[in-house]
Amino acid sequence: RKEVEQDPGPFNVPEGATVAFNCTYSNSASQSFFWYRQDCRKEPKLLMSVYSSGNEDGRFTAQLNRASQYISLLIRDSKLSDSATYLCVSRSGYNTDKLIFGTGTRLQVFP
């Protein structure tokens, strides 16, 4: 079983829609979590960190549920420019810099 698992999608949504992605992790020792965004043929870039208390950045909200070992990303009022692959990332343990990426969830926003 992969340490970080995501639904590959694609999620096809119209502009203005709200869309949510979930990600599960298997390592209960994982300490930090992140969402990265990757555009086609580009490198991944940090979208936001995920905190236990939740984290909101404009239209984007990230949540962490340690009891169920999942992370979510909510995008409100989707824009065409949100079309990308969203990668869920966990840091495996406290005293490590090892960052494990999920295979990503592809989002396509259409007009």
Next chain:
Amino acid sequence: DAGVIQSPRHEVTEMGQEVTLRCKPISGHNSLFWYRQTMMRGLELLIYFNNNVPIDDSGMPEDRFSAKMPNASFSTLKIQPSEPRDSAVYFCASTSRYPNEKLFFGSGTQLSVL
């Protein structure tokens, strides 16, 4: 800031040849990572270094792969001999844990082994 610099951007080689990928991390970053990305397996961590020392190489596929970081500003990933199944995009990334854990990626090397 120039960001993480990788070279070459594209590499096409024949099976059996040696391939060397290069990476210059962001100045001041003390952690460097090599990832490989394919459609089937996504982004896989191959190896990472802290302060130029290899910490975890459990993701290196086999002995054909080796990585070095002779100093804080340079790292190489070598494949010898290369095989068609090594075809992928290889990313280098660097970070400093503090004040945040943002990982900065290079533009990647697209490797095709024929």
